[in-house]
Amino acid sequence: MAFGTWRLLNDAEVGTPEGLLGRLKTCLDLGITTIDTAEIYGGYRVEELVGAALALDAGVRSRMEIVTKAGIYVPCEFHPDRKTAFYNTTADRLVRSAEKSLRFLGVETIDLFLVHRPDWFTHPDETAAGLNRLVASGKVRAAGVSNYTVTQFDALSARVERPLVTNQVQFSPFCCDPLFDGTFDQCFARGIRPMAWSPTGGGRLFRGDDEAGARFRAAAEGLSGHYGGASVDQLCCAWGLSHPVGPLVITGTNRDERLRSFAGGAGIRLEREHWYALTEAARGRKIP
Ligand SMILES: NC(=O)c1ccc[n+]([C@@H]2O[C@H](COP(=O)([O-])OP(=O)(O)OC[C@H]3O[C@@H](n4cnc5c(N)ncnc54)[C@H](OP(=O)(O)O)[C@@H]3O)[C@@H](O)[C@H]2O)c1
Incomplete structure (x- = not known):
């Protein structure tokens, strides 16, 4: 699993170096040693916050791996001239x-550097040249991509000197696209593991007004007894982690107790029929 930092600045408690350090210590307690961040997060401010938190404790720093991403430029306070993303x-x-x-x-x-989104206006030779330079210089230990289609991944892969190690994609019971669009098949073929963002559908799992969330919750509650009283969020976590492609699930909660609860799902291996039952519930469609 990884700890996602996209929403850090939404929360006054965790949005300070001390608050974040506390959360990173919780991550380490739970065996989560990967921080997922990006240049753009928090209006280009989150990376500095992560750096400030890590600077407070060299012991924590030495035990964490950092994944960051680049490539998205949006109008922001640092670039008032920018009109379009x-x-x-x-x-x-x-x-x-x-x-x-x-x-x-x-x-x-940087332990792992990802191209955040495919750039429709750049030749893959260019992108590959940048990744090759970064890896060769030692500034980046490994490179990968995020939100790439299978063909975009192939085009870039053909040009990089060291294989791309992951494709970070949206994957949850609420977004099963990687099962059907070839993304996971490509990971199997290349022997790599995807990273899965928004594993609870960005909180859809918990929203009272979300029909798919309600269906998943009802199905999970029905299975809870079979898994020792596991909670709905834990069964959702297990749903992602149980897939044989080995997704690295990135949780995005800012709350300590929710992080502890969600991570408790990592010890659960869902049985085949139960994984399908939860998938069917969230998708709202019978397994054909
Ligand atoms: N590569 C990409 O393009 C991309 C895109 C999006 C995200 N990501 C990465 O993936 C990470 C995770 O994404 P995400 O934040 O959407 O994931 P998520 O874990 O599915 O959603 C987190 C949201 O769910 C809420 N939540 C969690 N547990 C809850 C509970 N028990 N009850 C009610 N609400 C609950 C959280 O609120 P609280 O904080 O209040 O708990 C938060 O708003 C991001 O931080 C980022 O690192 C990558």
């Missing part, structure tokens, strides 16, 4: 962004 995964942009991430995070190497 755009993607830029040209070589120079990727290298500059990674160097900025290194400074903000206060580290010498």
Whole structure:
């Protein structure tokens, strides 16, 4: 599992270096040693917060791996001239962004650097050149992508000197696309593991007014006894982690007790029929 930092600044308690350090210690207690962040998170402010939290405790820093991403540029306070959001995964942009991430995070190497989204206006030769430079210089230990289609992944893979190690995609009982669009088949074929963002559908699992969430909750409550009284969030966590492609589930809760609860699902291996029952419930369609 990984701890996601997209929503950190939504929360006054965890949105400070001390508050975040506390949450990272909880992660370590739970065996979560990966932080997932990105240049753009929190209006380009979250990486600095992560760096400030890690600077408070070298012991915590030494036990955590950092994943960050680059390539999305939106109108923001630092660029008042920008009118339209755009993607830029040209070589120079990727290298500059990674160097900025290194400074903000206060580290010498990024463990895993991802192209955040496919850039429709850049030749894959360019993107590959940037990733190759970053890996060759040691600024980045490994490179991957996020939200890439299978064909975009193939086009970039053919040009990088070291294999891309992951595709970080949306995957949850509320978004099963990677099961059907070839993403997971490609991971099997290449022997890599995907990362799964928004594992509870960004909180849909818990919303009273969400029909798919209500169906999943009812199905999970029916199975709870079979799994020693596991809670709905734990069965949702187990749903993602149980898939044989081995997704690295990125949880996004800012709350300590919810993090502890969700991570409790990591010890559960869902039985085949139960995994299908939960999938059927969330999708609202009979398994054909
Ligand atoms: N690569 C990409 O394009 C991409 C896109 C999106 C996200 N990500 C990554 O994936 C991470 C996770 O995404 P996510 O935050 O959408 O994941 P998530 O874990 O599915 O959703 C988190 C949301 O659910 C709420 N929640 C969690 N447990 C709850 C509970 N028991 N009751 C009520 N609400 C609950 C959280 O609120 P509280 O904080 O109040 O608990 C938060 O608003 C992000 O932080 C980011 O690192 C990557």
